[in-house]
Amino acid sequence: SGMPRHYREAPLLSIWEGSGNVNALDVLRALGRSPQSAESFFGELALARGANAHLDATVTSLKRELAEAEQLSARRVVERMALALQASLLVRHAPAAVADAFCATRLGGDWGHSFGTLPAGTDLAAILERGLPA
Numbered sequence: 001s002g003m004p005r006h007y008r009e010a011p012l013l014s015i016w017e018g019s020g021n022v023n024a025l026d027v028l029r030a031l032g033r034s035p036q037s038a039e040s041f042f043g044e045l046a047l048a049r050g051a052n053a054h055l056d057a058t059v060t061s062l063k064r065e066l067a068e069a070e071q072l073s074a075r076r077v078v079e080r081m082a083l084a085l086q087a088s089l090l091v092r093h094a095p096a097a098v099a100d101a102f103c104a105t106r107l108g109g110d111w112g113h114s115f116g117t118l119p120a121g122t123d124l125a126a127i128l129e130r131g132l133p134a
Contacts, residue, residue, distance in 0.1 A: 024074035027081070031066065038066060041081065048088040052099065054107040055087045083107060097126035 031038045045059050062080055069077050083106045090099040101122045105111035110119040118124065 020075060024078040025071060027078045028069050028071070028074050041085070045084055045088045048091040051091045052087065052103045052107075054103040055084065055091060058084050058087070058107045095126060095130055097123035098130060101127060 031041075042059065042063065045055075048055055049059070050056065058080065062077070062084055065073070065077050065080065087099070087103050087107055090102050094102075101118055104119050104122070111117055
């Protein structure tokens with residue numbers, strides 16, 4: 001019978017989803033239980049409103065996605081929330097070259113999966129200068 005095998009694998013089923021899925025589902029549950037959390041999150045993003053078109057478009061679509069979020073899309077929605085928050089902080093606190101490159105690649109989809117695939121026109125010198133010692 002297959003029962004012994006199922007019994008041996010039973011402990012794995014509780015962690016099969018992985019911690020990423022568990023965390024993403026927890027975020028959606030928390031937002032569902034506490035709507036003011038979503039308001040606070042979007043309030044933080046609103047501080048950068050108008051500074052970057054990619055960020056503005058992402059915020060608009062995130063509001064819709066969160067309103068319609070299902071467990072199946074939890075990871076994707078929560079990842080987009082994290083990227084939007086990162087972009088908002090960069091737009092407000094980092095040099096424009098850094099924020100623009102981040103928003104174009106992470107929010108605008110203008111990137112490749114290999115190193116060195118930033119979009120044409122990216123101010124690479126300004127980004128590198130920021131990271132190199134003076």
